[in-house]
Amino acid sequence: MNTMPVLALGDPMSTDIWAVANNPVLWICALGVFTVIFVQTVLYMRAARAAAPHVEMPKRELTESFRAGAVASIGPSLAVVLVAIALLALFGTPAVLLRIGLVGSAQAETASAQIAASTMGADLGGSLYTQQVFAVAFITMSLSGGMWMLTTLLLTPVLKKGGKSLAKKNPAVMALIPTAALIAAFSSLSIAELPKSNVHAMLIFISAGLMGLFLLLAKLLNAKWLREWALGFSIVISLTAAYFLHTA
Amino acid sequence: MASTTPVPASNANASMARFEAQTTRYGSITMSIGLLLSLAGPAYIFFFSDLQITAGMVWLSLVAVAATFGVLWFVEPLTYFPILGSAAMYQAFMIGNISNKLLPAAIVAQSTIGAKAGTKRGDLAAVMAICGAATVHLTSLLIFVGLLGTWLVTRIPTEVIEVARLYILPSLMGAVLVQAIVSMKQLRPTLVAIGLALCMQFLILPNFQSVSMFSTALVVIFSILVSWLVRDRKKFRTNGGQ
Numbered sequence: 001m002n003t004m005p006v007l008a009l010g011d012p013m014s015t016d017i018w019a020v021a022n023n024p025v026l027w028i029c030a031l032g033v034f035t036v037i038f039v040q041t042v043l044y045m046r047a048a049r050a051a052a053p054h055v056e057m058p059k060r061e062l063t064e065s066f067r068a069g070a071v072a073s074i075g076p077s078l079a080v081v082l083v084a085i086a087l088l089a090l091f092g093t094p095a096v097l098l099r100i101g102l103v104g105s106a107q108a109e110t111a112s113a114q115i116a117a118s119t120m121g122a123d124l125g126g127s128l129y130t131q132q133v134f135a136v137a138f139i140t141m142s143l144s145g146g147m148w149m150l151t152t153l154l155l156t157p158v159l160k161k162g163g164k165s166l167a168k169k170n171p172a173v174m175a176l177i178p179t180a181a182l183i184a185a186f187s188s189l190s191i192a193e194l195p196k197s198n199v200h201a202m203l204i205f206i207s208a209g210l211m212g213l214f215l216l217l218a219k220l221l222n223a224k225w226l227r228e229w230a231l232g233f234s235i236v237i238s239l240t241a242a243y244f245l246h247t248a
Numbered sequence: 249m250a251s252t253t254p255v256p257a258s259n260a261n262a263s264m265a266r267f268e269a270q271t272t273r274y275g276s277i278t279m280s281i282g283l284l285l286s287l288a289g290p291a292y293i294f295f296f297s298d299l300q301i302t303a304g305m306v307w308l309s310l311v312a313v314a315a316t317f318g319v320l321w322f323v324e325p326l327t328y329f330p331i332l333g334s335a336a337m338y339q340a341f342m343i344g345n346i347s348n349k350l351l352p353a354a355i356v357a358q359s360t361i362g363a364k365a366g367t368k369r370g371d372l373a374a375v376m377a378i379c380g381a382a383t384v385h386l387t388s389l390l391i392f393v394g395l396l397g398t399w400l401v402t403r404i405p406t407e408v409i410e411v412a413r414l415y416i417l418p419s420l421m422g423a424v425l426v427q428a429i430v431s432m433k434q435l436r437p438t439l440v441a442i443g444l445a446l447c448m449q450f451l452i453l454p455n456f457q458s459v460s461m462f463s464t465a466l467v468v469i470f471s472i473l474v475s476w477l478v479r480d481r482k483k484f485r486t487n488g489g490q
Contacts, residue, residue: 036282037343040339052372055372084393124417136306211426230423
């Protein structure tokens with residue numbers, strides 16, 4: 001934290017994650033991606049505005065669509081914000097903005113980071129979660145997230161030409177693989193928490209129970225917003241419970 | 249193909265083709281730059297920090313993650329393409345949160361102006377809706393996470409932060425598991441996955457410590473295989489393979 005030269009960044013054994021995670025270079029890269037998406041948005045809107053009159057679509061409908069999309073995403077965006085803030089201590093702001101806020105999702109990225117940490121013999125947030133472990137987790141999340149972008153870049157033109165995608169040829173496999181993969185990954189990571197300590201085990205059940213409760217309430221009350229906020233609420237209440245269980 | 253389009257077909261088709269070409273070019277260029285920028289930070293850490301990270305560490309960890317999620321790198325673009333169309337693909341996979349934010353935004357916009365998905369008006373409405381969603385999302389992330397969140401974490405007492413850091417994983421993962429199970433509503437894969445995960449944790453790991461690095465990946469791979477073997481054949485019969 002003192003006066004470090006730029007190239008002598010970090011101490012592999014230190015657990016002060018923020019000293020590395022909030023490095024200015026990472027901030028600049030994160031803000032760069034934000035800028036790129038803003039530019040993309042502007043270019044797309046210009047292209048849509050040019051095409052609309054020819055398909056009998058008045059400008060008013062473009063504005064209405066934009067506004068509808070913006071309003072519809074206020075709730076989900078703020079729900080993502082809540083989850084992102086909860087993960088700040090773990091990953092620092094630039095990594096959270098990029099990996100949780102954009103590109104990936106809290107679910108897949110946290111799972112990836114934990115898998116990465118476990119290959120270093122550590123746990124996210126545990127006593128062995130050093131700057132070095134954080135860095136390996138961050139690099140891995142970024143490469144894995146990059147693969148999604150790379151496959152999108154490579155597959156989209158192919159799919160556009162082919163039209164008949166694998167999804168059309170064999171919908172059964174295509175529906176089964178992601179379901180099985182995601183549920184298996186989250187089951188494995190959840191169950192791996194159970195033996196760590198009594199508090200860990202209780203928290204798994206508390207947070208699972210809270211999510212179940214919120215989803216049930218959302219269904220009974222027909223409250224879509226509650227489904228969006230369920231993850232953020234579950235995390236915050238579980239962490240509050242963790243504080244009391246830990247200090248008790 | 250052209251039979252579904254309304255009156256001035258040729259003009260409309262030409263301008264939609266131009267829209268497709270433009271968005272493909274803008275989309276692929278911006279996404280490539282986004283990809284490079286998102287890898288620049290990690291590259292900086294890897295090459296210029298004193299953290300003693302070796303290529304071997306990164307490879308091992310990437311293989312473990314790839315064995316778990318690698319199949320989704322390919323499945324997700326294939327799954328979303330028919331729903332999103334090519335223009336929105338370049339937006340969606342950079343902005344993320346596709347199923348919980350971008351798709352609902354697109355559907356709301358289409359119903360607001362009374363356009364059907366898959367029509368030309370529907371496509372333009374979806375793209376505009378995603379632009380609207382992106383604007384709100386980026387702005388709220390910058391303000392509430394970038395500025396407010398960062399400030400908040402520096403103000404919270406360190407012992408609270410310590411507890412949050414120590415217990416964030418179980419606090420998140422239990423809820424995520426239930427969310428995935430409920431939203432996918434697939435009983436057999438769920439039972440298979442939980443059963444295999446329990447076996448791994450309480451039968452295999454105590455006896456074979458060496459697989460611990462790849463335990464999640466193994467559970468994922470075997471869950472896919474076993475789920476396929478025990479699939480509900482009645483449901484899948486219509487497209488059963490050879």
